[in-house]
Amino acid sequence: xxxxxxxxxxxxxxxxxxxxxxxxxxxxxxxxxxxxxxxxxxxxxxxxxxxxxxxxxxxxxxxxxxxxxxxxxxxxxxxxxxxxxxxxxxxxxxxxxxxxxxxxxxxxxxx
Numbered sequence: 752x753x754x755x756x757x758x759x760x761x762x763x764x765x766x767x768x769x770x771x772x773x774x775x776x777x778x779x780x781x782x783x784x785x786x787x788x789x790x791x792x793x794x795x796x797x798x799x800x801x802x803x804x805x806x807x808x809x810x811x812x813x814x815x816x817x818x819x820x821x822x823x824x825x826x827x828x829x830x831x832x833x834x835x836x837x838x839x840x841x842x843x844x845x846x847x848x849x850x851x852x853x854x855x856x857x858x859x860x861x862x
Contacts, residue, residue: 752847754840758855766859768852776815776826776838777845781852783812787860790853797824797846819845 757769770778784790796808800819808819818825824845827837840848 752851753844754848756848756851766855768848768855770848774826774838774840776828776835777817777840777848779828780812780815780817780826781848783815784852785856787853787856790849790856794846794849794853797842797849801842801846817845 754771754774759767759769761767768778768781784793793810796805796810797819799805800808800821803821810817814830815826815828819842822842823839824842825837825839
């Protein structure tokens with residue numbers, strides 16, 4: 752994983768993933784994924800783009816969306832009042848983040 756990350760519990764006890772500012776919108780997107788089945792579905796979409804089955808694929812969640820392309824993925828926050836409104840990450844790195852979040856979901860559900 753090229754980017755640093757850490758997990759923190761917020762004041763409500765919800766696990767958050769903290770990413771560097773230049774890709775922080777991806778935190779908002781990833782944190783909206785709450786189940787293993789959901790993250791597996793999205794991982795599948797990313798893989799299909801990387802394999803060339805889809806040219807691109809867009810996923811929209813509560814306040815964010817990602818546009819997955821073969822080389823880069825763009826996250827957009829639809830309700831921010833200040834810039835940046837979008838961040839870009841390499842698609843392979845986005846896939847790595849999804850796998851990291853998947854493991855965290857599994858770990859959290861064991862407790």
